[in-house]
Amino acid sequence: MLLGAIADDFTGASDLANTLAKGGMKTVQFVGVPREKGIACDAGVVALKTRSIAVKDAVAQSIEALDWLLAQGCEQILFKYCSTFDSTKEGNIGPVAEALLDKMKAPIAVVCPVFPATGRTLFDGHLFVLGKLLSESGMEKHPLTPMTDPNIQRWLRYQTKGEVGLVPYSTVRQGSAAIKTTLDKLAGEGTRLAVVDAVADEDLLAIGSAITGHKLVTGGSGIALGLPENFRKAGKLGAQGSAFSATSGPGVVLSGSCSNQSRAQVVAYTAKHPGIHVAPDELMSGAMSVDRAFTEAMQRLAHQPMIYTTADPAEVGDAQKRYGREKIAEAIEDFFGELAVRLAHAGARRIVVGGGETSGAVVTALEIDAFAIGPEIAPGVPALAETGERGLRLALKSGNFGGTDFYDDALGVLGKA
Template structure:
């Protein structure tokens, strides 16, 4: 193992893993600390990504789980480490990104690291320390409506200030070039009088990412979104043999689609799927709670449409989420996760082999219910969204999509690319 990565939710982990694969690394993704029977697969990989479920946990618990994962990766041979969080720095004043990064740097005895949430291919960029979503400052973007972590600040240093014990230093392209020209002297000027700190480099293009890795690719620990990982993987693999096994996206069998995300991208994808004739059923947590919508009825709907991909969704508009925020949001979220997980289990029992899930919390719940804990990472459906192949059941294909990712035709594309039947 060359590189070990921890991610704060499951779709974030698959996002990170997809870019490591693009960078040439044979990559395994594990749900939590790998079990003994998963270690064999990890030993065959260049990179291991551990998916945690810490994004919304209180800092103390998130730190403990993250440190445990980093320690496991180090004990099993990782020489480099990546702390993966959302490319929109999905956090709040009492969030855990700062505490986790601080704790890992302290454990590794690293005097500094980077905060690199950028993912230019998906419109996430940093300039002058400000995080942008498709050219709009984060706090003015649709992320301000996030149901769990509404984003009300765009400046990364200000986002970190209430969370981290260490300072953040913005790094322009000019300063980065100066640092490359005289590393020792420039680093000394920043480290003087500081136990630890973070650089926040300008990162608007892939070329910026290459310059960042050219300067910082040798340090032990980096943090951020998935954008920098492809470039770092290529840098670390220089002179090493790249994997020669091609993992295919296709498999035979029926497909199930599940959407729990309420992002604008997912709402558009659901609308497109329905408009083009896709079969769908909306899961209403209020109706589930009072018994008007039952698992038995859902099972009958699935059976009625056997042979056709079916989309089950619970996604709602920002206005609706705001209307229930103080009364039912947490309860309804739990109901949705449980119901979607039950649907996935039913589909597995009916020999479904293709699963497409939109939304981080929903994805984590579905994967836990299915019982898979270690995956090879195959080709990507769209940037940051790979096909995952359970190591212990290689006939299955699973695609987990962060809510904001993917084009409008994402569901159709996922179905087409994973369809290994003769009818394709």
């Protein structure tokens, strides 16, 4: 294993695995830290569910993943987080990054959550989403990690002990040599984390070349664009194929994301397919249960039903005030996890999930150990094949990813009824 990655959620892990596989690396996505060793692949992506948990737990799980990856011989580690830098002022991105730096005794790591294909760009340290500042993109209303400040350098300083530097776009546009020189200078000054501007894929390729040999890299999946080429130039990559194949069987969609794009996708999908809406109040009161949702879904299984808690952020916010943010989040995740297990046991073979927390709950409940990476459905979202005997095919979508017809497209890529 050449490149090891630690992802702070499940959709982010598949997003990164997609980028690496497209770059020519034989890539396996692991669900949690694997038990076995000696797995043959170029890149191993360990999917954790650490984005919204306590800082100390996120650090501990990330270090456990790091230890396993280093034991597999990884030469470089990538800490993957969301391209909208989902975190609070208290963590978890900064503390995890610093802990990984300490463990690896690395002098510096770049911070680059850029993903131009989905409209995430960084200029003068400020993160933009489709041309809007992060704090005006809808992410400021995120129910778990509201991003109210688009300045990533400043946001990261809230979370870290050390200085956070910046490699501005005026340097990045000069190419990899200039980027490397600036990073070396910052490291020499004691800076351990450096936010690096980028607005296009060619910038990410230049950054990738500049960080050849860096022990630790941090960012969104876009930062991985230039990494496979470094290993290829070193003669360490061969021709690799994908172990993915489509399947046949019933399909279902589970959506827990409340992003603007997710709400549009739910409207588009339920205009053609049965939709079962699970309101927070109904779930908390017991008016809606896994039993009821399962029964309704099975009655409509031939028509690829969607079960969703997706709602306007204001509605979710009101429910959080009544029941508590953590309590309602746990109830929703438990609901989707148990429902996914029952649907898979009843014959569902194609499962598409919207939302990072929802995806984590579903994959964990299904007790999937690893995925083979298949074709790209939309930027950042590959088709996934469970490596176990059950043979499930999944797509795990971050809330804002994919076009309006994503769910229909995803079910089609995963197979047929």
